[in-house]
Amino acid sequence: DTAVSQTPKYLVTQMGNDKSIKCEQNLGHDTMYWYKQDSKKFLKIMFSYNNKELIINETVPNRFSPKSPDKAHLNLHINSLELGDSAVYFCASTSHSLSYNEQFFGPGTRLTVL
Amino acid sequence: ILNVEQSPQSLHVQEGDSTNFTCSFPSSNFYALHWYRWETAKSPEALFVMTLNGDEKKKGRISATLNTKEGYSYLYIKGSQPEDSATYLCASSHGSSNTGKLIFGQGTTLQVKP
Numbered sequence: 511d512t513a514v515s516q517t518p519k520y521l522v523t524q525m526g527n528d529k530s531i532k533c534e535q536n537l538g539h540d541t542m543y544w545y546k547q548d549s550k551k552f553l554k555i556m557f558s559y560n561n562k563e564l565i566i567n568e569t570v571p572n573r574f575s576p577k578s579p580d581k582a583h584l585n586l587h588i589n590s591l592e593l594g595d596s597a598v599y600f601c602a603s604t605s606h607s608l609s610y611n612e613q614f615f616g617p618g619t620r621l622t623v624l
Numbered sequence: 625i626l627n628v629e630q631s632p633q634s635l636h637v638q639e640g641d642s643t644n645f646t647c648s649f650p651s652s653n654f655y656a657l658h659w660y661r662w663e664t665a666k667s668p669e670a671l672f673v674m675t676l677n678g679d680e681k682k683k684g685r686i687s688a689t690l691n692t693k694e695g696y697s698y699l700y701i702k703g704s705q706p707e708d709s710a711t712y713l714c715a716s717s718h719g720s721s722n723t724g725k726l727i728f729g730q731g732t733t734l735q736v737k738p
Contacts, residue, residue: 611724
């Protein structure tokens with residue numbers, strides 16, 4: 511039983527395409543995040559949703575749009591993909607009842623833009 | 625810009641050696657410090673969350689300390705085993721009304737040789 515799952519695990523696509531990555535958590539958490547692992551291996555936060563409301567929106571191109579249909583899901587849609595979007599994207603979740611927002615991570619989605 | 629730095633970037637030790645690594649984080653408006661363990665092809669897993677200056681946490685052979693005034697945390701592994709091989713990430717959060725935004729370091733990759 512995977513706590514935080516992401517689909518797909520690998521995504522290879524052409525420049526200019528539009529693609530989505532899905533994230534689901536079955537932990538009953540109220541907050542979800544998207545991170546991008548950059549070329550220097552840092553995990554950088556992109557977005558966060560709490561109870562379907564956007565609470566963190568870092569300086570991310572507006573080609574990236576998160577969508578949270580319910581508390582258990584946070585999807586990431588990317589329009590007009592560029593080469594620089596190639597990275598590993600991680601979803602995470604937490605609950606405000608947990609100790610200092612301890613976050614649980616998904617396995618990552620490796621996106622390759624050709 | 626808030627940065628978290630970890631050193632060393634990588635470490636190779638023999639089975640049975642004890643080792644430690646450092647995480648430096650901004651001390652201003654500090655909220656919490658997280659340590660994660662990240663094995664290859666798996667999700668990062670939470671090890672510790674620490675908040676108070678002088679905090680020490682321990683889980684088996686792994687322990688961590690926190691100095692919030694000078695902005696550093698140490699992670700210690702006593703008697704390293706091959707299964708301890710992983711990347712160890714630290715992340716800090718800041719601000720009084722915490723949104724759960726974590727600023728990650730680059731990680732220290734530990735390789736334990738049998």
